[in-house]
Amino acid sequence: MPKPIRNSFMRNWWAVEAIPIYCVVGVTVLGCGWYLTRLARGPHVVWTKSNPTPWNEVKQDENVKMMAVNQKFDKSWTRDRL
The missing domain is CATH 1.20.5 (Single alpha-helices involved in coiled-coils or other helix-helix interfaces)
Structure with a gap:
């Protein structure tokens, strides 16, 4: 240069x-x-064909959001495998 x-x-x-x-x-x-x-x-993204509907595994008392303002959840949702 x-x-x-x-x-x-x-x-x-x-x-x-x-x-x-x-x-x-x-x-x-x-x-x-x-x-x-x-x-x-997140639960709404499908990466494998083994479970085409992962959002059906989310229970009613599980939190999938980053921040829950007025809700009380017992546990947070986690993906077992990609």
């Missing part, structure tokens, strides 16, 4: 002001990945 191009690249991409932007974008990407993984493991 020629020296003027390299200097302008380093000045723009490695500036101290850009570090918070990189941190925010990194945390956002990690959060999106975690949330998509959590959604993919």
Whole structure:
């Protein structure tokens, strides 16, 4: 790389002001990945043909939501296998 191009690249991409932007974008990407993984493991997603209706296994006293505000549940629903 020629020296003027390299200097302008380093000045723009490695500036101290850009570090918070990189941190925010990194945390956002990690959060999106975690949330998509959590959604993919929910009772309404079918991954195998051995049990085509996993939502029928959810009992009435099981919580499948991330946060239940006014409800009292005895236990939380978990997927036994993918």
